[in-house]
Amino acid sequence: MYELSRRASCALRKHGLRKGDVLAIISPNTLDYPIIQLAAMAIGATITAFNPLSTPKEISYLLNDSGARFVILHPFVIKNYEAAENKGVDEKFVFGNVDGYTSISSFYEEDDSTFMVDETIDVKEDVAMMFYSSGTTGLPKGVMLSHRNINSIFGMADVINELHPIFFVGKVCFGLLPFYHIYGSILVLFLRMVTSKKLIIVPRFDPEGFLAAIQKYKIEMLNLVPPLINFLAKSPLVDNFDLSSVSSVFSGGASLSPEVGQLAASRLNLQLIYQGFGMTETTGACHFPPPGKRIDTIGYPLPSMECKIVDSESKKLMGPNEVGELRVRGPNVMLGYWKKPKETSETMDEDGFLRTGDIGYYDDEGLFYLVDRIKELIKYKGYQVAPAELEAILNGHPAVLESAVIGVKNEEAGELPRAIIVKRPNQDVTAEDLITYVNEKVSPQKKLRGGVIFVADVPKLPSGKILRRALREQYGKA
Structure with missing residues (x-):
């Protein structure tokens, strides 16, 4: 992968990609996805990615808002892409081979002797990746993440690995969650790469294919969302496959019902289904679940993170077991919203804490719990x-x-x-x-x-x- 990303980086430079440019990917999960991400970030460009099921109108908005000069598409996205108006893209590429599009397979033939990581990259301030997160205004906002934001997650993971090795014992993981989403990209794809895990990548969820892949590849670690855990808990198909290789399951993206979590855990012969908490604005994570604790807690703050509970009206700092808004601060908190300084300032409080928009509390052990959402999403x-x-x-x-x-x-x-x-x-x-x-x-x-x-x-x-x-x-x- 390193060699291919070097070659792809040199090819992208030849095509004119430069530091500060935005490159968009519109595709389901593919093996090429991380290669292109690494190649572009070495140049100092910003990677953004969109749902491959986006409508032409949504594609038009996202490309224009992000200012993407380059786009890489999956073949099945091309119909909607071509129907989108006013795209503003300078050059288009494709995963595979489609007439009128440059195939990224040609990138892998490029001489990589001129490869270099741009030495002018400011790891604290330059935008490495930008994920779009919907807001209550209805229009998605680009969440700017720096190289430091992303690397901080990996540093936090190292500390957690030392404290609780159970979270990283498996060597074979499942790359099912979409790579255009913060969870799938940072906490699955990149985190599993930096921790030297084998990642089985699939483009989409298919019930029997999902179970068959676990059985065939003896997958040990599953990163899922609650609907998939509900599937594991209740689908009769599960009984037709050997899932005994699974040693840990992590839930994110939405709140998991304790009842469903326990059903799934029992069916897989696990003690617990773990769930933490994070947002696109926190590079995907800000709390992690301690082993053996209740499933309804989101756990402790990640290493290097600060958290507080604040009364939304009085701004009073709340104590243990007192409910208020959860606010967080740390090296993984975003740079801000792309081209939206007003929304950025409204999201950060006077002390530099991110207003999560979630209501919760912490107990006497320092474990955090969420009880409701302020946001209307x-x-x-x-x-x-x-x-x-x-x-x-x-x-x-x-x-x-x-x-x-x-x-x-x-x-x-x-x-x-x-x-x-x-x-x-x-x-x-x-x-x-x-x-x-x-x-x-x-x-x-x-x-x-x-x-x-x-x-x-x-x-x-x-x-x-x-x-x-x-x-x-x-x-x-x-």
Whole structure:
């Protein structure tokens, strides 16, 4: 991989990629993914990556917002890419072979004798990677991560490995989670590389293929999201495969039900399913679970991290077992949001702590727990879905007077987006009409799987802010 990344880096230089440029990848997981990431970062370029199921409109927005001059695509993404307008890309490449696109396979024939790591890279300030995280405004924000941010996660992992070797005992890991997501890229792909693990990479989840791969490759470590753990806990397919090689399972991306976690652990003959806590803004992680503790805790802060619980209204610092907003500070906290200084300043407090937007507390042992989210994001299978984005689409329908979108609890997916609709007078529209209207305009994780409910009015504060808690209480049942 090192040799191939050197060759690819030299090829990208020849094509004009320079320090400070942005290179976008739109692809499912492939073996080439980490090679390109390493190649571009050696130049001092910024890597960004998007969901390969993004719609043409989403691709257009993300490419324009990121300012990507170069893009690498998987063949099945090309149709949506070409349908996207105003892309602003200088050069396009492809994993594989497609007419009109330069194949990255040609990069691997490049002479690497001129390879060099750009010595002017500022590891603290230069952006190595940029992951897009949805916000309550509905438009995804680019989270800027420096080389130092990323390396700090690996340093923290070294300390944890010394304290709790159980987290790193397995030598064969599963590269199932998407590499365009912070969890899959940093905590699975890169962390497993720097800890010298074998990583079995697959492009997408397929129930039987997932189980067959565990059996065939004797996978020992699984990094999963709650819907996949729910699958392990309840699917009858599991009984058809030998999963005895699995020695540890880690959950992230969304909160895992303790009941589901224990069911999965029992089925796999494990003591626990471990879950920590992190955000894109913390380079994927900020808390880790101690071995043998309860599954409902997110654990202790990572080494070198500081955490505090603050009353959101009074700003008072809270003590043990007192509930407030979790705020964190450390070398893994992002540089900020790309081209959004206002949002960046609103996210950081006066002491440089990141406002996580999550409500929680810590106990007398220093273990942290989350009890609710301030933020209004819906979490579907670990993906973030912004209600405002769906509301903007719904409000564009001629029969819709106003709308609100909430998450409906679902054991398999976490939450499903549900629309609460006030129709315009004398307009005839069905729930199916609106579901189709939205689903044709968004990527799969944003579809209105929770359905549509028609109401007389949407409760709001005098300021116009939607009272989502009231809506969830009244319409949030499955």
